[in-house]
Amino acid sequence: MHTLAQLRAGELSGITRLDLSCGLTEFPREIFELADTLEVLNLSGNALSSLPDDLHRLTRMRILFCSDNRFTEVPECVGKCAALTMIGFKANRISHVPGPALPPLLRWLILTDNCIESLPVELGERPYLQKLLLAGNRLQALPASMSQCHRLELIRIAANQMRELPQWLLTLPSLTWLAYAGNPLETEADAAALEATPLIDWSALRLEQRLGEGASGVISRAQWQRADGSQVPVAVKLYKGEMTSDGSPLHEMNACITAGLHPNLIRVEGRIHGHPDGQQGLVMQLIDPSFRNLAALPSLASCSRDVYAEDCRFSAEVALNIAKGIASAAEHLHQQGITHGDLYGHNILLNDQGDCLLGDFGAASFHATTDNLETRALQRIEVRAFGVLLGELLARVDSGLRDEQREVLEALEQRCCQPDVLARPGFSEVIEVLETL
Template sequence: MDTLAKLRAGQLTGLKRLDLSCGLTEFPEEIFQLADSLEILNLSGNALCSLPHDLHRLTHLRVLFCSDNLFTTLPECLGQCAQLSMVGFKANRITDVPGAALPPQLRWLILTDNHISQLPDELGRRPLLQKLMLAGNRLQALPRSLAGCERLELIRLASNQLRELPDWLLAMPGLSWLAYSGNPLADKLNAEHAPDSTPNIDWTELELAQPLGEGASGVIYQAIWRAPGQAQRAVAVKLYKGAITSDGSPLDEMHACIAAGQHPNLINVLGRVVGHPQHQAALVMELIAPSFRNLAGLPSLESCSRDVYADSTRFNADSALRLARGIASAAAHLHAQGICHGDLYGHNILFNDQGECLLGDFGAACLHATDDSPHTRALQRIEVRAFGILLGELLQRIDSGLSDQQRAALQHLQTRCMQPEVLARPDFVEICRALG
């Protein structure tokens, strides 16, 4: 982390990224000394409530993070920053988002965990908008103008006060990842799901070992489960955090995991933890073999809504097709249960060299009605577009074993999955048939 002392001493000349988290109450004027080079500015974790009116003097600024500060209004000076494309003000106290605060090149906007009840119409006049993070606010409606943002691919609306998802939202041609749990939506209230038969597992039966990973919603540990009268078993235990994440509420994630039920390509839930000494919510899940690894990395600042793959991630046709079939089958199963995963991405898929795969991370999962209405079909076909993107990423990485005829058929399927008319896309049952 670069320090304010280094900045004031002139030791950071030419810097492209500056991170300052040191209890700031005012914007350090010395930052303007970096105007000829600074592209990424991270002022998260301070006590700021305003930015200078002439912030546009940072002519190369592309990315600004001001999360975990004290802002009550999104600063209008942002709108004058000609190159600014990513704006992050998570976990502030923002109630007001002026239209003038939205920069013309806006591509990625993060306003998670604030107090926003209304968004300006100007948001729909930012044609490059691709990713919109609004979970944990007080929104009762979305501006109708957003329908004009045809490049919008990901939107997080969880934990707001929305009573409906407008038809225009579900018809957006590029939308692929949608999260809306924790809203008083009729779809969620009317969803018909199987009764919860998940067994309870007492905390005293579990012995936690090393952590396996940590995400926004919780920490996963390897553990030993000693159930009475049974042999001990190696398992994974996820302890959920209570705070709102970029996707929504961790408790909504836990409920979606339970509602998903059992499937060969899902990480199966073994039980719900009861009796935690701090009353922390937790699930016991099957332990995944170490041969499984993440298919892709998270999107970067540059890729925005698209995963980043290692150059070494390559497949033969058999393993890639097995992977695609597995994920399509898991998605078909979820949709039949009245669940949209909401985050169908390579970075949420574990796989091995044989193409065996598991779809995980239900942080953005949402319940929906199980009828065959246009509304339900639209929600499901939005997820089909996400699968089309994934299928394209797999096709780009197949080195051998795929005939020209097979490739053409798969490319045709991908095109159908991603066509702009949402309801004309195939469902996952049809996709499974097409994949053979």
């Protein structure tokens, strides 16, 4: 993090990224002295409510973060920044998004956790739009012009007030990751599954070291003293209850429970009862430390694509094990009326043999278990996510894959990713193809 004193003293000359979080109420004009090099401007965590009309003087700025401020609208000056591709205004007080505020090269827009009731028609006139985060607003609809967003791959509209999914949304040729939980349109979670989940008293848990923290909660290793007196090592996830880019953490908890048992899903032991602060949480199977993440989160540059280690390589056997396991888990979820919404390498844990677990249900949504055009389209959108994953695996297979096997897998990848959503195979057919190999 930089300081205002450094900026004013001219010590930051030549930098490409500026991070200022120091209670700012006005935009520091000294930032313009960095115009020749500045590409990323992060003003999150201040008390700003406006930006200067001549913001476009930052001619090299590609990325602008203004989250956790006091904006009530996206300033129109933002739209005049010719090089700007990514904008973040999460957790402000925004109720108005003017069309002119959207720059022509817009690729990634974050408006999570605001008060937005409608979006401008201009949003559908941004041909490079690839990633759109709108969870936690008051939207009742999306502009019909967005049917032209043929490059849109990821959209988060969870926790809004939408009563139906627009039909055009389900036909977008590139849409791959969709989260819509917490809207009136969503099918309810299986109440019987939730009620049947055992309650585990907080007093029976002894937390040990923290294992990780995400947007929705904190995961810790713990010892669970069961009724018979035995001690079992488990993982405990305590949910934060705050709005995330995917939606409500409590929806995530419901999806984890409703998903049920599958060898490629992390087993839920029970729900936490009696936490002193009333916090919600789950007790889950403790994952063997030999498991690791398949990939890292997308970067600012990769936008909607995971980042893999340079030396990440697989044998054909391991790659096929991953593909089969994840396809099987996704098919199981669809049978329970759940779309995962975030089927990505960074949400997959694996060991050296290719045994794998699909985790992180933060973007999961419920749909009807009956077969109709809408549920089929929702499921085929997720099939495209699997196609992307399959392509990433194939690009990293370094041994053991015969030419004819590669041809079959590349053909499967193409079918999963084809632009005609309903022409993609379902996961049962995907598994059939994988089993032939």
